[in-house]
Amino acid sequence: MLWSTLIFGLSFSLPAHGDVTKDRDDRLKTAVILDTPTTGASTTPDGRAFLKLARVDGTTGSQVVEIVGDDYTLIPYPNEEWNSWNASTDSAADSERKYVSTNAQRVGPDGNLWVIDSGDLQNFSNSSKLISFNLTTNEVERIYYLGDATTKDGSINDVRFNGKYACLTEYTIGSIIVLDLETGDARMVLREHKSTVALMPLSAEGHFLRTQSTGELEYIHADQEEVSPDGKYFYYQPAIGYMWRIETKYLNDALKNDTTAELLPNYVEPFSLTPSTGGSAIDAQGNIYYSDGDRQEIRILAPNGTTTLLVRDERLLWVDAIWLDTKQRLWLCASQLNRGNRFLQPNNQSTTIEKPIYVYNIDVGHSPPRLDHA
Ligand SMILES: *[C@@H]1O[C@H](CO)[C@@H](O)[C@H](O)[C@H]1NC(C)=O
Ligand SMILES: *[C@@H]1O[C@H](CO)[C@@H](O)[C@H](O)[C@H]1NC(C)=O
Ligand SMILES: *[C@@H]1O[C@H](CO)[C@@H](O)[C@H](O)[C@H]1NC(C)=O
Ligand SMILES: *[C@@H]1O[C@H](CO)[C@@H](O)[C@H](O)[C@H]1NC(C)=O
Ligand SMILES: *[C@@H]1O[C@H](CO)[C@@H](O)[C@H](O)[C@H]1NC(C)=O
Ligand SMILES: *[C@@H]1O[C@H](CO)[C@@H](O)[C@H](O)[C@H]1NC(C)=O
Ligand SMILES: *[C@@H]1O[C@H](CO)[C@@H](O)[C@H](O)[C@H]1NC(C)=O
Numbered sequence: 001m002l003w004s005t006l007i008f009g010l011s012f013s014l015p016a017h018g019d020v021t022k023d024r025d026d027r028l029k030t031a032v033i034l035d036t037p038t039t040g041a042s043t044t045p046d047g048r049a050f051l052k053l054a055r056v057d058g059t060t061g062s063q064v065v066e067i068v069g070d071d072y073t074l075i076p077y078p079n080e081e082w083n084s085w086n087a088s089t090d091s092a093a094d095s096e097r098k099y100v101s102t103n104a105q106r107v108g109p110d111g112n113l114w115v116i117d118s119g120d121l122q123n124f125s126n127s128s129k130l131i132s133f134n135l136t137t138n139e140v141e142r143i144y145y146l147g148d149a150t151t152k153d154g155s156i157n158d159v160r161f162n163g164k165y166a167c168l169t170e171y172t173i174g175s176i177i178v179l180d181l182e183t184g185d186a187r188m189v190l191r192e193h194k195s196t197v198a199l200m201p202l203s204a205e206g207h208f209l210r211t212q213s214t215g216e217l218e219y220i221h222a223d224q225e226e227v228s229p230d231g232k233y234f235y236y237q238p239a240i241g242y243m244w245r246i247e248t249k250y251l252n253d254a255l256k257n258d259t260t261a262e263l264l265p266n267y268v269e270p271f272s273l274t275p276s277t278g279g280s281a282i283d284a285q286g287n288i289y290y291s292d293g294d295r296q297e298i299r300i301l302a303p304n305g306t307t308t309l310l311v312r313d314e315r316l317l318w319v320d321a322i323w324l325d326t327k328q329r330l331w332l333c334a335s336q337l338n339r340g341n342r343f344l345q346p347n348n349q350s351t352t353i354e355k356p357i358y359v360y361n362i363d364v365g366h367s368p369p370r371l372d373h374a
Helices: 002-012 092-097 248-254 258-267
Strands: 029-034 038-043 049-053 064-068 073-076 102-107 113-117 129-134 139-145 156-162 165-170 175-180 186-189 222-227 233-238 243-247 269-272 280-282 288-292 297-301 307-312 319-324 329-334 357-363
Touching (some): 029 049, 102 319, 165 248, 243 258
Parallel strands (some): 038 319
Antiparallel strands (some): 156 165, 233 243, 288 297
C-alpha cells in the first residue's frame, strides 16, 4: 500500500505540462489554526499542548506558548516575563532568565517542558541555555547554561534525552553537545566533522534558500536528531540531509574522556540518504518520521534503513519539528519557514507566508518511546 502510494505520487511530480495536480490526503486532520508560524508542537499525556512560535512573519510577541481552549488561545509559557526579551533594553542578567532566541521545545521523559534557547552569544555570554519547567508548578526546575560548551559561534538547535544524558545538535558551527543532566557538565564533540556539517545549502519547495539580510546561500549544520528507543544509537543530520548514527556509549564517554572524544569520528556510521528536512520524531519501534521540505512529504525510516512514504500533501509546507503523542498521532506544523523573512523571497517581498498557519495530525499506529516521552 505504501509503495503504490509512492508510485502514484511520483507520477504526478513529473507533469508533461504546467498543470500540476494537487496532492491531498484526507488522513491529515487539522489540529490547530494559527495566525503566526509555529516550528514545533509538544503535548503531555493529559492533553496539554505547547508551541514554539517562529516570528518569521514579522510579528512580535511570545516565543513559547500553551494552547488553551477550542479557539486556540495562546498563553505565554510559563509567563509573559520569560517571553519579554528586548535586546535593546534588557540586561545580561535578564538574558539568563528570559527567552532570547528559542529554537525548540519538547515535553521530556520526566514530564517537564524543555526549552532550547540558542541565545545571542555574541552579546550575552550566558544566554545559550536549556531550561526545564515543571508542568505541575509551572516553575523553572533547572537551567543548563551552555555558552561555554557551544563557544561564541555555536547555536544549539534541539535536544534529545537518553537517561542521565542529553544530546543537543549545534547548527552554526556544526557539532554535537553532550550534556550530563545530573552534573551539568557539557562538551562539544564532532566539531565540523563531515557528519555535522551541511554539504549543500538548505532547500525547500525545490529551491536553495538565501539569507534575506545578506543574499548569501544559507547552510544549516547539525539539526535533526533522535535516540533509538533502547538508547543504543544517536541519529543526527544537517538540515539538508544525510543522516548518520553513532553509538551513544561513545558520545557519553567522550564527555569525560579526551581520547574517546578524539576517536569519535571512527565510530560514526552513515545511516540514510535523507533529503532536506525540517524535523523528525521517533516511535517506540525505532521508526523515524521526517519531513521532506522539497516534496511536501512525511517519510518513515525503519531501523533497518528502509524508507517508505507516509503521506504526501501540498499543504505540508516546511513541516518543522515533528511530535508523536501518546494517542499515536504525529503533530505536523506546516510552518512555511522557507517563506518567512529570514530568507530571500521572490521580488524582494519580506515574506510570502500564506495565512492561516495549520498544524495537522495524522495517525501512525505507533506510540512514542518511553526514553523520550512522558
Ligand atoms: C524594545 O525596547 C525599545 C526601547 O524601549 C522599543 O523601542 C522597542 O519597541 C522594543 N522592542 C520590542 C520588540 O518590544
Ligand atoms: C549583537 O548586538 C548587535 C548590536 O545590538 C547586533 O547588531 C547583533 O545582531 C547582535 N548579535 C547577534 C548574534 O544577534
Ligand atoms: C556567565 O558568564 C560568565 C562569563 O562568561 C561565566 O564566567 C559564568 O560562569 C556564566 N554563568 C553561568 C551561570 O553559566
Ligand atoms: C514537579 O513538581 C511537583 C510538585 O512540587 C513534584 O511533585 C514533581 O516531582 C516535580 N516534577 C519533576 C519532574 O521534578
Ligand atoms: C579513555 O578512553 C580510551 C579509549 O577511548 C581508553 O583506552 C582509556 O582507558 C579511557 N581512559 C579512562 C581514564 O577511562
Ligand atoms: C526493513 O524493515 C521494514 C519495516 O519494518 C520491512 O518492511 C522490510 O521488509 C525490512 N527490510 C529488510 C531488507 O529487512
Ligand atoms: C532587493 O532589496 C535590496 C535591499 O533592500 C536591494 O539592495 C536590491 O536591489 C533589491 N533587489 C531587487 C531585485 O529589487
